Every structure is written in C-alpha cells, then in structure tokens.
Amino acid sequence: MASDNYDEEKLLSSSTPPDMNPDFLVIRVVGRIVLSVIKQCWAMCSAMFISMCIFYWIFGGISAFLLLCFSAAGIVYHAGDKMLYHPDNPPNSRIFVPAPRILSLPFESVHFKSLDSTKLHGYLILQPQPLECPTVLFFHGNAGNIGHRLPNAKGLFKHLHANVFLVEYRGYGLSDGCPSESGLYKDAQAALNYLLLRQDIDHSRIIVFGRSLGGGVAVELAHKPSNSDKIACLVIENSFTSIPEMAKQLIPWKGIKYLPLWFHKNKFDSKKKVSGIRCPVIFISGLCDQLVPPSMMLDLYNHCGSERKYLMQIPNGDHNGTWTKPTYYSQLKSSIESIASGRHNLQQEPQHFSIHTV
Template sequence: MASRTARVLLKQLLLLLCLSAAVLLQSGCSSLFFFPDQTTYITPDRLDLAYENIYLDTADGETLHGWWLPAEGQPNGTVYFLHGNAQNISSHLLNVAWLPAEGYNVFTIDYRGYGKSTGAPDIEGALHDSETGLRWLTRQRNTNNTPVFILGQSLGGALGLTLASEWVQRNETPELSGVILDGTFSGFRGIAREKLGSFWLTWPFQIPLSWTIPDEYEGVDQIANISPVPTMIIHSVRDGIIPFHHGQALYEAANKPKEFLQTDTPHAATFIIPAYKNSVLEFLEAKKTRQSKGKAGF
C-alpha cells in the first residue's frame, strides 16, 4: 500500500513538473519578470506632492497610466523613473517622492498590465512602453533646456538600459544627461537562467527556457552603447533578489564616464539611506556644473 501511494505521489509530482514547464514555455519566461497588480497603495497627494495623472496611447492599442510630479520651484532637470517588476507605480512612489523637493521633475509610468494601464505584460511590450513614456516626456515644455535622466530600478533598470542604448545609438533628441541603474540584472536571459536554476522543479529546464528570450536584451552587451552619456550603477552587497555580481558585471561592461555606488540595503531600498540619496544628487547635479562651465556633452 505504501509503495502504491508513493508511486501515485511521484506521478502527480511529474505531472506538476510537466505542467510548470509547459506554462513557462508557452509564456516565454515572461512570468519570471512580471508580477503586476491593480491595487492603489498610495497616491502622491498623500505625501503632499503635487501631481497630474497622465494617460498615453501606445502604437499597438494599449493605454498607459503615469504620474507627473513637478519640481518644487525652478526645475533643475527631470527624472524618468522606471519601476521594478512587482505591483505598480503606487507601491514604488517612495523611491522618487524625495526628488521634487530637490528641484527635479519626476515622470513615472506603469507598463502594460500594471496598475491602471491596459494589456498584459511581456518583455517587448514593456520595452515599447518605456520608450512611449520617454517620447511623451521629451515633448513637454517643462523639460526644455533642462537635463533629462533615466532612473531604473531592478526590472526598470534593464528596460532603461535598453532604452538608453537605443536612444543614443539612434542619435535621438534631446540627448540624455545621465542614466542611473539601481539593483539591475545584467541581462534578461542571464537572470532567467539563474532563477530557473535555483529551484529544483525548474532546474532541468533552465537552459532551454532561457533560450526563449532573445539575446539582444542582455544588458552587458548594450551598456557600452550608452557612452558618452554618464552612467551610474548602484548595487547592494545585501541584495537578495538580484545578486551583487550583476551590478559588477554591468559596471565592467560600461564605457566611461561611469560610476559605481556600492550600497548595503535590501533590494530596491537604496533611498531610505540619506547618504545614498546625496550620491545620486551629486550625479544629477554634475550636469548643471558642466553646463555652467560651458561644456557641451560629457
């Protein structure tokens, strides 16, 4: 009787394994990257921030929701914030809520399937959405003649890295003034293989499933293209989600000018530490210093 029960449990386990593999194969590993929800956790007014709801239509028929947070006083520049893979903009707001008081406009969007944005998320769709947001931002009069920066955390950093690389290579205008990558993985395919290999149920499928992700999305192969735009890479030695070696790999692959900020916080918790905020402000304000000295470019 005991042996028969064991055989039944083994068959059920094998069935679960096959079903899990089939789902991942069908989704092309997208389920590893996207964990959206539609809950509103906090809105900017709860933090005494002025804001405007922004709705953008994509070329493929989706509608994206975002928030525009104007700087307090004369703006020093604008930060385009791309958030991580879980929940939506309302749960990531605290990461950038401090910037308007420092004189920086903030624009942030939810990718398709997140928050109030329509559709279902996937890698190519999210990349398209991040570019849609940047194109809207660069057309706003509040950004004219002021620096524009990309700040991406985790998944948002991977999206921002690809966006910045393509923006620079196509000689798009206005030129980006800087790119900040916080807790970002070194490539979609690489992190998928790493995560699949860390769980016994998906370990046998780590290589074939990771091959479903196009290799042009590997950040280590793209980051050098961002130069001469300055790049700041932030990574924590205590990051339990995206291991520290990912940040090191991105920094080594990047061309100058580049900076590396080693931190000591949980994943995506950089800005709870004032000293880390100050390091980022110094990076942002370096653009103003260059402009005041009459230097064009970097």
C-alpha cells in the same frame, strides 16, 4: 405449338451464356489484375507493416519523450511572463493606485498611448518652477504599481529638486494591456516621447532611472542611438545582466544553464546592450541585495561603453531598500552633478559609500 417450340429452342441455342457477356469479361479481367497485384504486394505490405511495428516499438518511446519535452518547453516558455511580471502583487494593485496627494506632492495624472496605441497611465510630479529643474523618468520593478513608489519619488523630488515622471507599464496599475518585454520597451519610448513634447520641462536635463526590472527597460531605452542625445544621464539601481542569467541564480536546477537563449521568452539582455550606451551612467549597487547578485551590477559597470560612468556601492543596501539608507540622495545628487560635468571617466575606480543605518 410446334412452331412455338422451335422458336424457343432456336432462341435458347442462339443466346450467349452470361459468363461470356462482354461486360462480365471486363469485370473478370479487372478482378484478376487486382488479385494479382494484391498477391504480389502482400509480402511487401506485410514486411512494411512489421517494420513499422518494430520501428514504433523501438523509437515510439523516444518520440513520445521528445514530444513531451517540447510541450513542457512551450509551457515553461509562456510561463516566463507569470514568473517575471507581478502586477497583482500586492493584491488590488490593478485597482487601487495611491495618488501623490497622500504625500502632499503636486501632480498630474497623465494618460498617454504607447507606440502600439496601448493606453498607459502615469503621475507627473512637477516642481514649482519645472523648467529650472531636471526631470527623472522613473521605471519601477516587476511588482505593484507606481503608487508604491511614491515615498521614493518624494525623496527624488525633495533632495534632487527634480520633476518626477512615474510610468506604469502595460498591464500594471491603471494601464491597459498585458506586460511583455517588447511591450515594456514600447512603453518606455512612448514615455520619453511624451516628456519631449512637454513645453514646461527642460528637455536637455532628462534623467532616466530604472530599478531592478526597470533597469532593463532603462538600458534598452538608453542604448538606442536615436536616444543618445535625449538622455542627460542614466541611473541603474540593483538591476541584472539578463533574465537567463537570473534564472540560473534563482532556479535550483543545474540543467538550466544548458538551455539555449531562445528558450527564454523574456531576455532583457542588459549586459549586451550596455556596451552601446554613450550617455553618462550611474550604477547604484546595494551590496546586501538578496535577489540580484551585486556582481551583476559590477559586470554591467565593467561592460558599459560610456566614457562617463560611475559606480556607487552601498554596503548595507538591499534589493528594495537601498534608497532608504542615509545619505543615499546626497550621494546620488553629487554623482549626477559630477558625472554631468565630466569629472568622472572610463578609468575611474568604483566608488564605495559607507552608509550606516540609524
């Protein structure tokens, strides 16, 4: 037992206290370093935290307001399509497209692809001797479908003795896709290309006609240098200088005139493009247009770069019904014939036709 007590006491006396163990020493050193750093940085951390609180208190409202404005701008930017394109007005316009047969017109229901392979639809109304006639490539406005333009197409077919190709943009009528500015431009070029592939029409007598929104589409098509020798004449009726300029006319908010150009998703900047057009151009302006200010048509005429341009101003013509006025077709026909022969030039004064309703 004595030896056992001696061994136990010797063992206890020779053992290292726990707090003197090397592992505990490392932990203690690291802990002291961390505590020291925290103590030294505490004042700085507290100052930074207080500064952040003050900064947010002062500028947080401004930041939130700017974020709100940015979000609202994005909504308005993408809402531009809904405000401009109305393929469902009137209702069922995407389902039912009246055919030319209802007006006893001979026609082909044409299906072709746009430049990006979007499937498009159109009506090609051909004269009995189509090679002996001009062909009107017709671009309609921002609502409805080509079936709603059949009475106008019949007038062109009858009075101008022309073939008429009515084209539905993407997202309109029986065409696939969704409307967009770049998409409509692709559709217009595809329509012209389609006509140039037809062997039963005269490729040297293609007349591009655009009304309202269609005017912006037609201007884009005609101002391309590659199309300058493919279009015999361009006809623009009751169209606008640009969508941003139209927005200033239609939206009752003074601040809209300060919005940058990039704010508008759809621009259709015809005023800029028309200066590059070289083919003969006829501008038809209804002076009682209640939607597009007639001054825009005069502006387009003045900025047009063609050496052969002609302005028909119809005193009682409104936005959608200028083509219904008496002598409209006879004046249009004579204008096309005279401008094609070169009798009208850059210095010509605008022509006023007093057309009276009956």
